[in-house]
Amino acid sequence: MKSLDVQLTDLPTELLVLILSYLPASDLLSCNLVNSPFYTIISNSVYLQYNIELYKACALDNKNCTLSCAEKLTMLQKREEAWSNCTPSFHRIVPLNFTPGSVYDFSSAVYLLGDYTRQRLHYLRLPHLPNQEPQWSVFPSDDNRHIVDFGLNLHEHDLIALVTAELHSQSTSSSSAMLSIDLSLRQFSTGDHHPLAKVPSIHVVVSELRWGSPSINLEIVGKYLALVTTFWRNPNSKCMVTVYEWQTGKMVMDINGRPESYSGVVFISENIILLPNTETRALELWKIPGPNEHSPSSPLRQLALPRLMPHNVLRFISCRGEPNPSGSIHDPKYSDRPFHYDPLDSILLLHLRVQGIHLSSLFTIFIHRRSLLNLLPPHAPFVDIDVEKPVPWAEWAPPITFCIDLGGGIPSRWITTTCGQRFVVLPGPGDDVDDSDTPEDDLRRKPRAIVVFDFNLHNVRKAERELEVDPDATTKIVSREKKVMDAQEIFAEDIVSCLPYVVSATTKKYRLDGVLMDEDRVLGLQTDVDGHIKYIESDHVIQSCTFKRICVLSL
Template identity: 30%
Template sequence: RLEALEKREDAWRKLEPVFETTIQVNHQPFGNHGLTAGTYFLDDNNLQDLHYCRLPSSPQDNSHWVRFPGHGPAQDWSGLLVSFALAVYEHDLIINVISEIGNQTDMQRHSLDLVLLKFSTGEYHPLARHPRIHVQSSPDAQPGVIPTVLGDSLVLVVGSEENTSLHQLFIFDWKTGHKRLQHETAKEGYSTPVFVSPELLLVPNLALSSFEVWHLPPSDPNTTPPIQILSLQLPAVSHPFSIFGLTCDGGSSPFIRSIPDIVPRPFFPSPENSVIIANLRVETYRRPRSTKYYTLIISRRALLDTIQKLLVSTKPLQWADWGPPISRWFRVAESRGILTSTSAGQRCTLLFPHTHGRSTVGVVDFNPHNFRRNAEGEDNGGNGRMEEGKFDHEGRFSEEVYMGLKCVVYNAPDEYDFDAVLMDEERLLGVKVSTFENDIDFLPPLINIESA
């Protein structure tokens, strides 16, 4: 195990692929996707099915797409697959968010429901008391839904087509079906929630340019519901710029595993030591081509410690009061829609802008041992560079943005025309989106990094 770990670490430092391959997508995707447990998930433009592909670990592996019905074992189903959440490592679980006409006598009302399925069999999940959980009834046939799951908790951010001034935050115990929270917020307020720990939830609030911290007590119908305990502000934006996009990713490392590994690993990264990613789009309507894309990376362990220290605060905390010591900023290449950067343990992958529309694939490593080793010139042929402590935001923010979280950045030797790049413990997955007559095609080239 130690030898396998050392080989993996050395391969990530050099970023020299063991092999590269391209996986053709043979169906028409709608746009939602996910990568976990060595498996890439992609929805379908028919809004009925998921498809997944187990990614190869060697050039000899034959990857192919498998259809996974969005409705599960149900035979007579005419609804839409709106979104999905993955907890494959933890519970062998896929939660599909579906919408269908709730009552044939009222064709204007649509029922938004959760279908809880066991990934390995496609059957209803045996740990779910109710394999189908009702969320809400509304006029929206296809609401925007962003789900995430950890432990027993399932979190949903639900937007409304009918009432664009309304966003809602739902929290369920998926095992019992108990609805723990239904909270309303401002128009386009919330986006992708991230678990800092099983008890703490980070919810980006675009309307307030902040992160809300919510506490989730142990799930029990008699306990108090989840409550917001902190508001952490982003740096103030300079006039006339605004933050028009704010999404997060917390990686797929589980805090609790109740099943054996789907894909055996010599070593599993500690989730407490992992990082949280926030992707920002800053622009102004007054200046064409003024858009800048930034990625903010926060140490999960340091954020946990910071939250514990700041619990006494009853007002929004300014960026300078919480952010600089535990964060690192990067300017990144333009992203396409829902495609955002991802992380695995103490590493994350970013696309850095380059010439002629191409990008440099970078892996940012926050492991203290690795950046100390790089600083001392003991990185065994790695191509890492150390980052400075002050972010050049080109005047987009009205305050100096300092960064205390140390890291080393490794760049792949070649340039790529990816629209996004994802990662897990052993590989990078570059995604290319091509558009033609309003169609979207995903062409994911796979770069296997871990040494065989």
């Protein structure tokens, strides 16, 4: 019997698209190169193109969004192009109608800022469209308790966790006065106690008033809430790291560090946390125990930071990575956005403040979450490793990190400067300009461009192609070479790092003191002479390939 000479491309286009839809996006890119028919089929399919663009942007589709696939594709392409070109467009002013405090956060298009009373959070829902008018709202604490800090999980659980303090003695001058530190679990959209929290409040610790308010850092992922508590005024207290199942109030993990050892925490996955240890100068990766497991006594892995010269001291390490991983729910329940960056592909930022005899400098390390997970069993490249000892920097870090000296003058109080695989920063003082028409308060700062580092390898390759076609058509800078940061008089050896990146900058310059970012926008901050926030400028990437800018003026 004669066999039929039928090729795959002879199948109906609709059936071919269905078959190809089961392939990973990386394989779709390979199929693009097979022949002209495959290229045409893939190029003409909106669904396949959307999956490819998600892959290139390291983003995940949000199936809770009701927009069509074509609409999502257009929005994604335009947003990524806008970030690539850093092109600001329009400008808006919103009044700041309160005296700001020190606690803040910026996540999921919501900017929150405490006020001077320490009993209220003011928040601003930042617009996605030009015709949306942002308005300040107020989120109060419980029973007028002081808000020490707070943590957010808005897209997954509509949750805000307030860390509050209450005095236990009527006499504030008494040496026996005590502070009760507690967690209040609230639903952000309503302000009520969160309906999934069986206990609306979790007691953390009771401390002596003379110890002062603790330094708090907390993150919430899935069912876990990780909390780092440090009392800097008390040399005898331990640094506490506790992990709770916030829905039940049960403590599942408790780490007692030495004073000033831990100051921050980052989730690498739902059950793996990163704890930078200032005392041992190492990054510790800990596993949160499961239902039938005991709390661990040691980390899964310790990764040494660069060695310092004997006369230098590592004062603190702050850390951040946005967006956070999610729990078992992969599609964000409380988000209507069409897509979000993949947390596993996002970069983590580590600020290292080094103090020497005659200097103080800020060094920043960037690393992808996925790269850290790959250093754990069974993926770890290390053989016969002693888990009790940190892996030397030279053995783990150079291929997967980027290190930069930001100098001593870059503010580290605002750490929400990464999202996805991008990092935003204000460089050193700008060029001299005509200040004759500039308000006197603005003369304290020189105008500077906003600079964006992008560690997405697809965007690095795209920028390389643009430079090959016309080197004069773009101001982007691409780095794929090995970077060597001079040890100077700070480190015991030169620091080598090899993580590729592309740098772009806005053509317009801004008089700002700090910048923040989320998936869609850059938020610029101006402060007064006392360090209080006075202006907020938001450059927003929207559907028309532009940034949006909001100036918030104090009254």
